Amino acid sequence: MASSQPVSPHPAADVTEHVGYRLKRAHSALRGALDTALREHDLTVPQYSCLEVLALHPGLSNAELARATFVTRQSMNLVLRGLQEAGLTTRPDVVDHGRARPVRLTAAGERRLRSAQDAVYAVEARMVAGIPGTRLAALLDDLDRLVRALDT
Template identity: 55%
Template sequence: MEQREVLGPVEGAVGYVLKQAAVALRSALDAALRPLHLTVTQYACLELLGQRPGLSNAELARGVFVTRQSMNVVLRGLEERGLVARPAIAPHGRELPTELTRAGREILESASAAVLEVQTTMCTGLTADRQQALLETLGVCIRNLSADA
């Protein structure tokens, strides 16, 4: 019987270390956004809308990596806080384009600054070239895993 190769120590496994980094990043983002009463998902939604106004629920869900049902709950909460606005009736089709309100843009400015601070801390000690190489390397990993999806 042929012996299969196994992973080895998890500390040397790219996937394991990547998961550690993701958990550390999520924890730091949670802490940075907590004073603004935002979750990471809410922030990501606001950031996407700040960069691409008028996205639909489905487009936001894909961009934030949640289901459409979950995004609907997120948007409802942001609407109740007066941070986003959606028309009552779809201008065309069934899509309700979402826009930031003035309050939404103001909180996004604070949240974006807090997230940038977390990113800066995370990348301390990495030159701009190493940060670019990291982005490119992660992009390759994403494409490799998405090829079969």
């Protein structure tokens, strides 16, 4: 009995021409460049992401930070423990109500974030330099469309 071949979602010679494969390849290249850039600032990508989000939204909980930085709550616990031990974030031992302990950047955390931002933004600039400026907005729109298509 012959099995039928799956139908490709779009014309492609092989899997390396699929959108998902290309997205993963781009993500992998970005992650490698960020790992290298952040190493000199003694930060990991999740730690840096956490600092960026906290700068925009101080007082988020562990669960909120995990969602905003695309890691699990368990992973965020480890990220926060490392940031707190390094003196970059603070959160109260107890709270008046509820269980969520709001996280905030310390002055040292703000300084580390600012110093790392130059390196991270340089990586982003290298990445988008390969895209004609007239196409960047369309790319960003297309990426948002991909997310919406998968969120339904």
